[in-house]
Amino acid sequence: MPPKRKSSNKSPKGKTPTVVDGLSTDEMSKEQLEEHIxxxxxxxxxxxxxxxxxxxxxxKIHTFWEITKRQLEEKKCELRNRERELEEGEAPPSGNKGL
Incomplete structure (x- = not known):
């Protein structure tokens, strides 16, 4: 790839004057320039x-997102724990045959 050319601030035809309110800054009075400033x-x-x-x-949105994301993870963990408890409660107890 060829090296990039350095850009310069000078245009080939010279600097164009800045126009404000239909007047170039060269044509504006000191008071007009101050008002513009x-x-x-x-x-x-x-x-x-x-x-x-x-x-x-x-x-604010980022903070809300982080809090909500953390709450979602906590609820998922709670749900997994409850599902595990339900599975353990439905399964027959092991080692207690005949009691």
Missing amino acids: VRLREELDREREERNYFQLERD
């Missing part, structure tokens, strides 16, 4: 909150 930070905060929420939900 504030909006981006607010969006970042919302995204982080949402990510944290989903991580908590994932952890």
Whole structure:
């Protein structure tokens, strides 16, 4: 397999300007850029909150799964024990012939 080519951040035709609200960042005033930065930070905060929420939900589901899995194993063990007790109770006692 041929070696992978290293990618560069430069496009062959030069850097394209970022466009916000129909204006490139070069055409925006300082105040417009500051407002845009504030909006981006607010969006970042919302995204982080949402990510944290989903991580908590994932952890809750995982914990619920583990607890339920452990309970299932316990119930299976109880069922095996009861079945064994029933089998032992139905079988004739060994060694007590004629009593």
